[in-house]
Amino acid sequence: MLKDFFGKKSKKRKYASIPSEHSKLDVPEGLMQKCTGCYKIYYRKEMQKNLNVCPNCGKHHQLKAWERIDSLFDENTFQEWDKQLISINPLGFPEYENKLEKDREKTGINEAVVTGKGLIEGNITAFAVMDASFRMGSMGSVVGEKIARAIERAKDESLPFIIFTASGGARMQEGVLSLMQMTKTSVAIERFSKAQGLMISVMTHPTTGGVSASFASLGDYNFAEPAALIGFAGRRIIEQTIREKLPEDFQTSEFLLKHGQLDKVVHRHEMKELLKTLIEMHQKGGRK
Amino acid sequence: MMKQLLEFEKPIINLKEKIAELKSLTKDSELDLTDEISTLEKRLQLLEDDIYGNLKPWDRVQMARHQERPTTLDYINALFTNFIEMHGDRLFGDDAAIVSGVAYYKDEPVTVIGHQRGKDTKENIRRNFGMPHPEGYRKALRHMKQAEKFNRPIICFIDTKGAYPGKAAEERGQSEAIARNLMEMAGLTVPIICIVIGEGGSGGALGLGVGDQIHMLENSTYSVISPEGAAALLWKDAGLAQRAAETMMITSYDLKKLGIIDEIIPEPRGGAHRDVKLQGENIKKVLDQSLELLRKYSTDELLEKRWEKYKQIGEYSMLEN
Numbered sequence: 001m002l003k004d005f006f007g008k009k010s011k012k013r014k015y016a017s018i019p020s021e022h023s024k025l026d027v028p029e030g031l032m033q034k035c036t037g038c039y040k041i042y043y044r045k046e047m048q049k050n051l052n053v054c055p056n057c058g059k060h061h062q063l064k065a066w067e068r069i070d071s072l073f074d075e076n077t078f079q080e081w082d083k084q085l086i087s088i089n090p091l092g093f094p095e096y097e098n099k100l101e102k103d104r105e106k107t108g109i110n111e112a113v114v115t116g117k118g119l120i121e122g123n124i125t126a127f128a129v130m131d132a133s134f135r136m137g138s139m140g141s142v143v144g145e146k147i148a149r150a151i152e153r154a155k156d157e158s159l160p161f162i163i164f165t166a167s168g169g170a171r172m173q174e175g176v177l178s179l180m181q182m183t184k185t186s187v188a189i190e191r192f193s194k195a196q197g198l199m200i201s202v203m204t205h206p207t208t209g210g211v212s213a214s215f216a217s218l219g220d221y222n223f224a225e226p227a228a229l230i231g232f233a234g235r236r237i238i239e240q241t242i243r244e245k246l247p248e249d250f251q252t253s254e255f256l257l258k259h260g261q262l263d264k265v266v267h268r269h270e271m272k273e274l275l276k277t278l279i280e281m282h283q284k285g286g287r288k
Numbered sequence: 289m290m291k292q293l294l295e296f297e298k299p300i301i302n303l304k305e306k307i308a309e310l311k312s313l314t315k316d317s318e319l320d321l322t323d324e325i326s327t328l329e330k331r332l333q334l335l336e337d338d339i340y341g342n343l344k345p346w347d348r349v350q351m352a353r354h355q356e357r358p359t360t361l362d363y364i365n366a367l368f369t370n371f372i373e374m375h376g377d378r379l380f381g382d383d384a385a386i387v388s389g390v391a392y393y394k395d396e397p398v399t400v401i402g403h404q405r406g407k408d409t410k411e412n413i414r415r416n417f418g419m420p421h422p423e424g425y426r427k428a429l430r431h432m433k434q435a436e437k438f439n440r441p442i443i444c445f446i447d448t449k450g451a452y453p454g455k456a457a458e459e460r461g462q463s464e465a466i467a468r469n470l471m472e473m474a475g476l477t478v479p480i481i482c483i484v485i486g487e488g489g490s491g492g493a494l495g496l497g498v499g500d501q502i503h504m505l506e507n508s509t510y511s512v513i514s515p516e517g518a519a520a521l522l523w524k525d526a527g528l529a530q531r532a533a534e535t536m537m538i539t540s541y542d543l544k545k546l547g548i549i550d551e552i553i554p555e556p557r558g559g560a561h562r563d564v565k566l567q568g569e570n571i572k573k574v575l576d577q578s579l580e581l582l583r584k585y586s587t588d589e590l591l592e593k594r595w596e597k598y599k600q601i602g603e604y605s606m607l608e609n
């Protein structure tokens with residue numbers, strides 16, 4: 001099992017770490033990766049095998065959408081939905097189409113969210129995962145539409161719905177249309193919730209603005225990965241407004257947990273097990 | 289009190305001053321300037337038609353932010369009777385940036401909720417410039433649930449730069465409070481009518497903004513970010529706000545075009561603050577129509593239509609395989 005494989009007790013010597021003095025070594029591009037938490041250098045492959053959690057300091061580096069899917073779903077069981085939906089440029093915003101095209105090429109996905117269904121340890125679930133490497137995970141019409149459709153399908157097929165968020169907030173280039181996706185997704189969740197659907201939200205780094213103020217906060221269970229940035233307003237704007245320095249841990253997962261805004265902070269290596277347990281609990285539980 | 293002067297109105301004011309000057313001149317002397325005055329008055333008419341008839345997005349932003357622009361409480365005064373304000377969220381406190389209570393609209397009991405700005409510095413400080421904390425949204429939700437229990441329609445007035453970006457607001461769950469309102473409003477079994485009367489600033493506006501009918505006063509705005517914020521973010525220059533106001537599509541006409549709002553409520557020439565009574569009458573007309581329409585729906589129809597309304601918002605395309 002995954003948990004045993006990458007359990008918390010893993011020792012760092014298991015991994016091929018190279019001290020930072022060697023950082024100037026002429027290594028092929030992309031082969032090595034420096035942890036932005038502790039500045040140690042690792043083989044990229046080793047880091048990936050550890051689900052992008054630094055073996056030394058435990059920092060949770062971002063996962064791309066498909067890496068996340070691979071980390072949770074039983075092999076070859078994930079079936080993608082609405083892959084062909086793509087953004088247009090409704091406000092005629094300068095350069096927007098180019099930026100979209102570049103991000104599609106760079107990331108290999110068509111928008112900042114991937115949705116679908118699959119099996120987590122044999123449990124079928126509807127799923128959405130945002131990818132911060134596509135337009136900073138920002139929410140435009142397509143992101144809102146794909147998430148709303150996924151929730152509707154979860155309702156129609158009586159599946160749980162799990163979402164992993166990672167987003168800088170609204171997609172500025174789509175203006176107020178992007179704002180209204182907050183409502184669209186929330187109305188979908190209300191319908192799903194009324195039909196007794198189970199929704200689990202897992203906030204990953206970063207989950208801010210309109211995404212944190214809509215579906216990310218609307219799970220029956222709201223979790224977060226360690227040390228993720230989660231908040232409504234940007235730190236700099238708050239500092240400018242209130243003219244005071246904010247605490248170091250402000251708007252981190254741990255800060256939210258302390259203030260009663262989260263159910264639990266969950267290590268990436270324990271995520272699959274937790275989701276499996278919860279899904280199964282909800283299948284069994286409840287008076288019919 | 290000095291009336292706040294907007295930049296684009298200056299030519300009108302200048303001409304008005306000139307006319308007043310000529311008038312006082314005729315009073316004090318034997319000069320007959322009747323012809324000159326009437327020529328200038330005609331020109332004034334044309335100038336006003338031209339300026340107020342061609343307001344640019346940035347002009348409307350100024351109008352929406354006008355110091356004397358009527359607030360939620362002004363419209364509550366003009367449109368409702370027996371308004372009783374009810375305070376507090378029962379969890380933390382009472383947020384003066386949102387007012388909420390019960391009233392009669394004509395003969396019908398309703399729940400009225402709205403963002404509340406101040407009109408001078410002192411009141412603005414008390415009301416936090418109409419920028420709510422989580423307790424404001426939670427108070428609003430408490431009253432909406434109450435409206436549902438007693439089967440009263442809900443009328444929301446939207447007028448905020450945004451939810452307050454502060455430390456305490458984050459600690460108490462600004463995100464959750466807004467998100468919760470979006471979801472709960474989606475499921476309320478009574479009609480909800482939302483009217484943007486000034487600035488509709490982002491998530492902070494949306495927290496009172498899920499409705500069966502959404503209307504905007506002609507010179508109000510609704511946006512994901514202020515023009516200044518957009519300019520700073522997109523072009524690293526807050527000075528380009530004027531350009532951002534045009535690009536971002538934030539006027540009532542834009543929102544109508546994008547299929548987000550139902551009606552544009554006309555304003556008196558020169559803005560709502562010129563004639564609150566007339567503005568109230570204009571709102572009443574649209575409110576009557578909305579209430580009449582929504583009364584016809586069963587609860588199921590109401591909720592289904594609410595979903596359909598939001599489901600269709602957004603523009604995208606499909607990749608060919």
Ligand SMILES: [Zn+2]
Nearest residue numbers: 035038054057
């Ligand atoms: Zn590290």
